[in-house]
Structure formats: C-alpha cells, structure tokens
Amino acid sequence: MRPRQQPVTGASPYPPPVYAVPEDRTTVPPAGVLWWAGITLLVGVAMGVAWWLGAPAGFLYGDRLRPSTWLLRDLTLAALGLVAGLVLGGVVAARMDAPGLVPRVVTVVAGSALGSLAAVLVGEGLALLFGPHGTEDSPGSVFLLHSPGAAAIWPATVALVVFVVSLFSLARTRRG
Numbered sequence: 001m002r003p004r005q006q007p008v009t010g011a012s013p014y015p016p017p018v019y020a021v022p023e024d025r026t027t028v029p030p031a032g033v034l035w036w037a038g039i040t041l042l043v044g045v046a047m048g049v050a051w052w053l054g055a056p057a058g059f060l061y062g063d064r065l066r067p068s069t070w071l072l073r074d075l076t077l078a079a080l081g082l083v084a085g086l087v088l089g090g091v092v093a094a095r096m097d098a099p100g101l102v103p104r105v106v107t108v109v110a111g112s113a114l115g116s117l118a119a120v121l122v123g124e125g126l127a128l129l130f131g132p133h134g135t136e137d138s139p140g141s142v143f144l145l146h147s148p149g150a151a152a153i154w155p156a157t158v159a160l161v162v163f164v165v166s167l168f169s170l171a172r173t174r175r176g
Contacts, residue, residue, distance in 0.1 A: 033103055037111040043084055044115025047154075048122025051077045055123075058143060059132065065141055073143070077123070078150035081116055085157025088112065092158070093165035105162050112155040119154075120145050 055076040056062035057069040092108050095101075127133075127143030134142030145151060 032100065033107045036104060036107045037114075040088065040108060040111030040115040041118055042115075043088070044112075044118035045122050047077075047080045047084055047115070048119035049126065051080055051119060052123040052126040052143070055143075057132065057141075059127070059130065065135065065138055067138075070141075070146060074145055074147045074150045077119065077145060078153045080119070081150065081154030082157055084115075085112065085154045086161060089158040089161025089165075093162050096166065096169060105159075109155050109159050109162075112158045113152075116151045116154045120151050 051058070053059050056072040057066070058073065058076075062069045062072075088108055092105060095104075098104075124144055132143055
C-alpha cells in the first residue's frame with residue numbers, strides 16, 4: 001500500500017501562468033504620450049530657429065526686398081517640415097509592434113501640428129525681435145509665413161509615412 005501524500009502547503013500562484021489574463025498591450029502610459037508631445041514641440045522650436053536663420057531673406061542671408069526670395073522663405077519651412085515628418089514618421093513606423101500604437105500615432109500627428117505652429121511662431125517672433133524687418137514700401141518683405149500650407153507639410157508627412165508603412169505591413173501579413 002502506498003502511504004497517503006500530504007498536500008502542498010506552500011504558496012502557489014493562482015491562477016497558474018497558463019490561465020493568467022494577458023497583459024494590456026493597447027494603452028500607453030501618460031508619460032509616453034507626454035514624451036512624444038514634448039519631443040515634437042522641441043523639434044518645432046528648433047525648426048523655427050533653423051527657418052529664421054537659414055531661409056532666404058532670413059537672418060543670415062538673402063535680400064528681404066527681393067520678391068523672388070519670399071516664396072523660397074516659405075519653401076524652406078516646408079522642406080524642414082518634410083524632413084522632420086519623414087524622421088518622426090519613420091521612428092513611429094519602426095515601433096509598429098509596440099503597445100499603444102493608436103495613441104502614439106495620434107499624439108505624434110497632433111504634436112507635429114503643434115510643433116509646426118511653434119516653428120512658425122518662433123521664426124516670426126525671432127524676426128520681429130532681431131530682424132530682418134520689412135519696409136513699408138514692400139508689404140511682403142516682413143519675415144512671415146505667407147503660404148499656410150507649408151506649415152501643414154510636417155503633420156501630413158508623418159501621417160502619410162505611418163499609413164504607407166502600415167499598409168505594406170498589412171499586405172505582407174496577408175500574403176505570407
């Protein structure tokens with residue numbers, strides 16, 4: 001005859017790991033959302049300083065009285081926004097499998113819109129404080145953003161990069 005086995009009296013985890021509830025992979029902690037919003041705002045401020053310094057008819061070079069440089073001033077901001085959108089969109093797209101994708105994408109796109117607004121305000125504010133100042137004779141000579149569509153390039157690029165990468169990712173999973 002077998003002797004009777006004694007019950008295990010130690011602490012056992014309940015439920016066993018096999019039946020445990022999976023971790024929540026859909027939410028992002030508030031600190032992560034604030035981090036992305038802060039990064040996009042800082043990039044916007046740096047982009048505003050770079051726009052003010054590097055744009056034709058800006059602080060460093062160019063004749064502010066020549067109308068041919070006014071369009072290039074706006075295109076410089078659009079080019080800076082395109083580069084920032086490609087970089088930030090690429091960083092977000094590289095982390096597609098990380099938890100909380102939707103809040104992160106929404107935060108980066110909205111933060112890019114705010115960062116773009118900050119870039120315009122910083123660039124125009126620096127021009128107001130330190131120059132170049134326009135003249136009364138030529139109304140377009142003031143360092144301002146004359147085509148607001150240039151400010152929309154950055155958030156549109158972020159959204160487009162994330163969309164294209166997720167579309168290719170979806171096509172790859174359906175095919176294979």
